[in-house]
Amino acid sequence: MSAFDSAAAQSTIFDALVASARKYGAKKPILEDQERTPLTYLDLIRAAFALGRKIAGFTAKGERVGVMLPSSSGGVVTFFALHAFGRVPTMLNFTSGIRNLKAACELAGVRTVLTSHRFVEQGKLHDLIDALETMTKVVYLEDVRKTVGLPDRLFAAAAGALPKQFRVPTRPGDPGVILFTSGSFGTPKGVVLSQANLVANARQIAAHIRLDPDWVFFNPLPIFHCFGLTGGALLPILEGMKAFQYPSPLHIKQIPPLVKDTGAAVLFATDTFLNQYARSAERDELAGLTFVVCGAEKVRDETHNLIAEKFGPIPILEGYGATEASPVIAVNLPQDNRRGTVGKLLPGVETRLEPVEGIPGGGRLLVRGPNVMAGYLNAQGGIDAPSGGWHDTGDVVAMSDDDWIRILGRVKRFAKIGGEMVSLTAAEDLATAVWPDSRHAVIALPDPKKGERLILVTDRRDAEPGPLVAHAQQIGAPELAVPRKIIKVPEIPVLGTGKTDYPAIQRIVDAELQRVA
Template identity: 65%
Template sequence: MRQPLDSKLYTTTLIDALVDARATYGDKEILEDQDRNPLTYTGLIRAAFVLGRKIAGMTQKGERVAILLPSSMGVVVTFFGLHAHGRVPVMLNFTAGEANLKAAIKASGVKKILTAKRFIQQATLDDLVAALGTVAEIVWLDDVRKTIGLKDKLYGLAAGAAPKRFAVKTDPNDPGVILFTSGSFGSPKGVMLTQQNLVANARQVAEHISLDPAWVLFNPLPTFHCFGLTAGAILPLLEGLKAFQYPSPLHAKQITDLLPQVKANLLFA
C-alpha cells in the first residue's frame, strides 16, 4: 500500500483535483466511449470549460442543473463543465419513470434539464422528455454544441492551459452533486454530496486498492447512481486510469466484444 495521502488532497474541489491529476499523470488519453474518439486530460478540460460556459450563459451561479444522459464522454464533460462554472449537477435516473423524475425535479428545484437528442431517440424516451418538459426546460446539448464558434474555441485553449484561473471559485464543502434514490418506497429521496465527499471517496478507494495508471477501466454503470459516478467516472480520472464509458450494463454481448478491443483491465458490473 502506498504512503498515506496529504490531507489537502482530500479537501479540494473537483476541478482542482482534475487539474492536479493532469499534472501528476501527464496529458495522457483519459476518457473514451463507444464513439472511439478519446480525450486527453487537456481535451477533457477544454471541452468542459467551453460547454460549461455555454450552460453558464443560461443559468445562475450555484444553480442546480439536471443531467439526463447515459454513461459516456458527454456526461463526464457536462458534469465537469457545470463544476468549472460553479453550477451543481443533479443526476436524473432516466429509468425511474415520469412520476419519480418529476418528484426529483421538484425536490431539487431544477429549472433546466441537459440531455441529447441522439440518446433520447436511441433509448425511445421521447414521451418521457416531453412530459418532463412541462416542469423544466429541456436543453439539447446537440444544439448548444452547434453554437460553439471561434471565440469559444480560443477560450477553451486558454482555459485548458490555465484552468484554475478560469474556473469559477468554489469551496470543497460546496455541493458536488445531487443524486436520488430509486423511489421504490415512496418518492425518490435526494442525497447531496459535497465536492470534498466525492474527491475523498475516490482517494480512499485508491488508498486500499493498488490502481495502475496504465490500466483501462470499463464502466457500463450509470452515473445517476453513486457507484457509477464516483468509482466509474471520478476515480479513474483522479487516479490516472483511462476510463471507458459505456451506456448500459445490460448489453452483455456488446460489452464482452468491446473489452479486448479497448484492452480493459477493470470491469464494473
C-alpha cells in the same frame, strides 16, 4: 496503494481534475466511449470550458442543473463543464419513471435539464421529455455545440493553459452533485454530496486498493447512480486511469468483446449483469481483466464459480456502499477477497453498531467520514445534515475484528414470525442456493396467526416449497425462514441500478393475492 490523506482530499472537483492532469500528464488519454475517440486530460479540460461557457449563458452560478445523459464521454464532459462554472450537476435517473423524475426535479428545484437528441431517440424517452417540459426547460447538447464558435474555442484554449485562472472559484464543502437514492423501498431521496465527499471517496479507494495508471476502467453502469459516477468515472480520471464509458449495462452481447478490445483491466458491474456477461462471453473476452468490482447486490457463489471456471482466477471484489457515502464504505481486496463479505472498511470511515432487538451477532450500521454526505434535500430546498455527521445505513451487519463487513440484511428486510426475527435476505439466499440460475425476491406480509409470513416471488417456473424445506433442513436453517407461498413470474423487476425493485414486487404480490381471494 498509499495511506489516505484526508487533508489532500479537501479539494474541489475541478481542481482535483487539474491536479491529476499535472500529475499524470496533460496529454495522457483519460476518457473514451463507444465512439472510440479518446480524450486526453487537456481535451477534457478544454471541452469542459467550451461547453460550460455556453451552459453558463442560460444558467446561474450555484444553480442545480439537471443532467439526463448516459454513461458516455459527453456525460462526463458535461459533469465537469458544470463544475468549471460553479453549477451543481443534478443527475436524473431516466429509468425511474415519470412520477419519480418529476418529483426529483421538483425537490431539487431544477429549472434546466441537459440531454441529447440521440440519447432520447435511442432510448425512446419522448414521454419523459414531454413530462419534463411541463416544469423545466429541456436543452439538447447537440444544439448547444452548434453554437460553439471561434471565440469559445479561443477561450477554451486559453482556459486549458491556465485552468485555475479561468474556472469559477468554489469551495470543497460546496455541493458536488445531487443524486437520488434508488427508491428500492419507496420514494427516492435527494442526496447532496459535497465536492470534498466525492474527491475523498476516490482517494479512499486509491488508498485501499493498489491502482495502476496504465489500467483501463470499463464502466457500463449509469452515472446517475453513485457507483457508476464515483467508481466508474471520477475514480479512474482522478487516479490517472482511462475511464471507458458504455451507455447501458443491458447490452449483454456487445460488452464482453468491447472489454477485450479496450484492454480493460477493471470492470464495474452488478452480480446480475456480470453473470450474464460471463455466460455470453467467449473465453478470451473477459480473461484479460485484473479484477471485477461488484456492488448494489450480493454476489452469488455461482457467479464467482462461473468466472473462475470460464476465465481463470479473476477476483470478483464485492463491495458495499450507499449513495449517502459517495458511495463506497467497504470493498474486498484482490489479495484478500473473502466470499460472503462485502470487504474491508475504507480508511477514514468510522462505524457504530446499534443493537437490533432479536438479531444477535450484529447491529444497525452507522457510518461517519469525509465521504459521508452533506445531507438530504428538504421540501424547502435546503439541506438536512446527518446528525453529528453519522449516516444510518439501515443495514444490519456483522463486523470482524479486522473491520471486514458481512451484511445480515436491511432493517426493513426482517420479518417477525412467531416471535423470531427472520432475515428476508437469508430467505432469498435459500432460494438462490436451491435454484442458482434463477432470480428471487422475498417479502413479508401480515399474518393473523404468526405475525408475518414470507412470500417468494421467483422466475423459476417449477419452484415449489419442498426443495426449500429440504435445503433448510440440510444446512440447519430455521424452517421459519422458508417461504411457503410462491408466486412465479416471467421476470423479477429490477431498477436501473440492477437492484431488485421491491415496490414492484409488492404490487405483484398484492395483485396475485387479490386475484386468488
